[in-house]
Amino acid sequence: MQLIIIGPYLFTIFVLYLIPLGMYSPCIREEGTLGPKPALIGHRGEPMLAPENTEMSFQKAIENGAVGLETDVRISSDGVPFLMxxxxxxxxxxxxxxxxEASSVHASFFSWADLKVLNAGKWFLKVRLDKPFLQMDTLSRADQILAMNQSIFKLSNFLRLANRENKLVIFDLYRPPExxxxxxxxxxxxxxxIVKESRINPHLVLWLPDDKRSFVETVAPGFQHTSRHKAPVETFLKFNIVKLNLPYPEMSNGFTLVSRRYAKANITTNYYVISEPWLFSLAWCAGAHSVTTNAVHRLKELNLPVFLMTPKDYRIMWILTDAISVLLISCIFTFHWIELPATFGRFFFT
Incomplete structure (x- = not known):
């Protein structure tokens, strides 16, 4: 009976010992092979420090070193594109x-005259008081006052800000309803x-929508066309697509190799939305060129991935861990076999 119990136990332990030696992580790599740190694109600006999609939020992202700004664009009933x-x-x-009476009406059915009188910042402070986010940093009194006085941001003003600060822009465009x-x-x-009113440098625009790419390229030939879907390199080159914008779960083992193939064709990769240091570290090791993040101010502080070691160091770590584990298990079994007969003997003679 003891052999029946011990046999599967030892086999399971043996398998567990071997599993780590076959695990893969892009952060287990030879020394000197780590690529440059991914650039940071502020997701709706700096939503941990300011109300999302407001001028303050984008200013905070710029102050913290973001190379690009991400936002969402809708259009009012009288044809004014705004951020929401x-x-x-x-x-x-x-x-x-x-x-x-109109609080549930679709945002695009409001005129710009109605939209521009709304306050777009007080909610941010209320949320912080009612449901404080653990990841949010404390706001100074000056920032609290500034946040309380934010308005809905026009697309044209957003683009002028980005152009003035030489920042990339990427946005989701929402077609208005029926x-x-x-x-x-x-x-x-x-x-x-984009082209006529803001006069932003076309090269700063990462054009994401798939609709009418040929038409867009005719109107604004300088845009950097960006895809949200993987495709063969040849397809991207055919349509002048120079960047991939992908959700972070796409950082699979196989895609690390694919992203390198894209990089050889000068097609860079951006992952979204990445705000945790450990996830940013994986993107860094996986060869991401940039990431869209809610935490520009935090990720800028990382000088190296939080987990990085050579395959040799990784093997040594697990071999030592397995050896210590074997020693402990052996000690426990030895104690068990020595102590158990003595216990039965005392019980029997008593």
């Missing part, structure tokens, strides 16, 4: 107070704002 992630204005503005005046001409209107 949600379909409605309830979460990030005081629409409930100003227009209570019966919207700009339902069928929204893309043309947004391109007008």
């Amino acid at each position: 992630h949600d379909n409605t204005l309830k979460r990030t503005t005081n629409v409930d107070e100003v227009y209570p 019966k919207h005046p700009y339902r069928n001409k929204w893309l043309n209107r947004i391109l007008d704002v």
Whole structure:
């Protein structure tokens, strides 16, 4: 009976000892092979330090060294593109107070005159008080006052800020809903704002939407076309796509090799949304060129991945761990076999 129990136990222990030696991580690599630190793109600016998608948020991202700014673009009922992630204005503005009867109306059905009077920052301070985020840093009194006085940001003003600071921009464009005046001409209107009104350096624009790429390239030939889907290198070269924008779960073992193949063709890779140092470290080791993050101010402090070692050091670590474990298990079994007969003997004679 003891052999029946011990046999599977020892086999399981043996398998567990071998598993770490076959595990893979991009951060287990030969010395000197780590690539440059990924650049940081502020996701809606710096949403841990300021209300998302506001001028303050983007200024904070710029102050902390972001090379790019990510945002979401909608278009008002009178054709003014503005920054807003949600379909409605309830979460990030005081629409409930100003227009209570229209608080659930789609954001794109408001005119710019109605949108620009809304406060887009008070909610941020309220959320911090009611449901404080553990990852959020403490705001100074000056920043609290500034946050309370933020308005909805126009796309044109956002682009002028990025152009002035020489920052890349990438955005999700949301087509307005049915019966919207700009339902069928929204893309043309947004391109007008980008090319004619803001006059941003076209090379700073990472153009993400797949719709009408040929048309967009004709109107703005300097845009850096970016794809949200993997495809063969030949396809990207055919459509002048120079960057991939992928969710971080795409950092699979196989894709690390694929991203290197893209890099050889001068196609860079951006992962989103990465805010934890350990996840940023994986992206760094996987060869990411940049990451979109909620925490520019924190990730900028990392000088090396939090976990980085050579294959030799990794093997030595696990071999030593296994050896110590074997020693401990052996001691426990030895104690068991010595102590158990004595215990039975005392019990029997008593």
